[in-house]
Amino acid sequence: MTTPPLLLSCFERTAKWMRRGGRDTDVVLSSRVRLARNLRRYEFPHRATTSDLLTIRHRVWQGLHATGESSGGLSDARLLPFEEFTGWERQSLIDRYITSREHIAEEIGRGVAANADASLSVLVNEEDHLRLQSLLPGLQLDAAYHLVDRLDDTLEGYFDSRGGFAYSDTFGYLTACPTNAGTGVRASVMLHLPALEIVGKMERSRKWAEEKHLALRGSFGEGSRVWGHMHQLSNQVTLGVDEAEVLLDTESAARELCEMERRARASLSSDKWHNEVRDRIGRAYGILRYARHIGCREATDCLSLLRLAHELNWAKGLSRQRFNELLVWIRPAYMQVLHGRSIGSTERDTLRAEMLRPHVARVRLDAVFTALVPEKKAPPQGTTSNGKATPKVSAPPTVES
């Protein structure tokens, strides 16, 4: 195996999920499907010996190479053993939504194999020996599942003669944490829900998802406070249901959340919210446009509001793809990867403001923002909300009991 080059050259700056594609992209940023698999012969990563961990990783590398074409584009994938990277380089993998905090905390025997646009990847020795993962733009869980399913078949064929995957007829695919056993499928959808947060319906939505055995969390880690109105919807049940059902349940719930968000967005034009929302968006624009230092959290929140303005047709100038890109590019670890060196937080804040300014300069807010005399009347419904969303607002599925 050749030494991997600097992490930046391993990946395209614009990941697959940031681009166009999938449905409901006015609300949904990305769809992810993860499959948990373990090799029968070895103890689970948190108990395995170092030599076992290294063997497992080596086997996975070999498996991906040996299976060639059928491994879904991972045969020539970048293989990234964590020992060869600095802390912030590993951290940047979290920023890119590739792996988890727990995974990068350990380095020996851990690693990631991913294709250049990160649409398909294998996490080695995370909580389980293998986590096959695909990450696609918009809402398209079925397509994402199809990718990992193929990779799963391929790797299964490879490991068959080498002990095989840990599987039992009762508990399905066996995983380190019994809450993943069964299908081992974790389907998650990243949603941008600013309007639901503003009108205060987030808690209700969370409970509603819970009743459907789905978790709706802030997308930056469990329990942590939500940044930039980004939420992650994912299935909780993995045993007793088949893959199709999990995908269907998660996707239909995601779609209902989209409808709820669209209705909430439409209501932002009402007298009750109009001024407040305009105020918040205006402030966000001002900060992004003129700030000289800006923290990641503040920038994320401001970008989110600016994105909302675009979705409401109150502003023009930035594409969804650019918003997705900026969301990752302003993350602390990723910025250091971009610059190829370790950077202190003060300098990062300056560089972040510099990076954002030219993009935000392209944004044109609509006339109401710049009018000297405050306009009392809210703009008519049809023109304010997103063109795509408006026709659907009239026939929403009733969600709340």
Next chain:
Amino acid sequence: MSSTLCDLCHQQPATVFVTKIVNNHTSKHRLCAECARVSAGNALEAAGEFPDVSHLPLEDIVKNLFGNDSLTLWGKNAEDVEIESDEVTEFSWTMGLGEFPGDEDAVDEIDEADEFDEEAGIDGSMLPSAEEMFNGASSTQAFEDIAGQLRGGNGFASVRCPKCSTTWDRLRQDGRAGCAQCYSTFADQLAQVMERVQRASQHAGKAPRTAEKRHRRLLHLRARRDHRLEMLNRRLEESIAQEKYEEAAKLRDKIKILTSTIVDE
């Protein structure tokens, strides 16, 4: 006592001592201050609140961990809050604060309760088990929560996984199995947990092709065995009818052997 390590992190000395009594079965749990705080934070987050737990008084942390229905007792030593076990009604909890022997001042600091002193501890008393604190902030914790309630039976406490020597207690505390074989070692316990955490305890999704093949072969073998049994039984009946008792005895032996052959994985 001061050498006791925390049940969760296995690193810090335990300063929060918890005893749970259900149906006269006692289970003890030991936590360090840090883990107690983290658990309380998780419990609150699960309830949709995001308080800054690091500044929460210990009393509040304990309340959050053990629920509002818990009867709370504060005392210097374990003896202060000792309750005769017959006085304890089912599912009623008491708790108390103590300290390590010889550390007299520690309790006052706790009563002020702004900063949790690592030196001080909560001591022996009747509390819900540590697992009940972990209600559902993450799936792992949900598992621990429910797995904890299974402790009652306890007949399997000494059973170890033959491959990785994980015990049920360890699995339950980690929320993670040690290896694939743990699933067969603790199949019964896990099935009970799965019934509650998951939607069922029987897998219903994709299977590896090898597993499918094995399954088909198994069905095939079973069918063959049943078929042979049927034939032998018929011949046995015939030979009895024809009063060929010697042959019947042979057939009966064959049937006995075949019946006891279990075609299983």
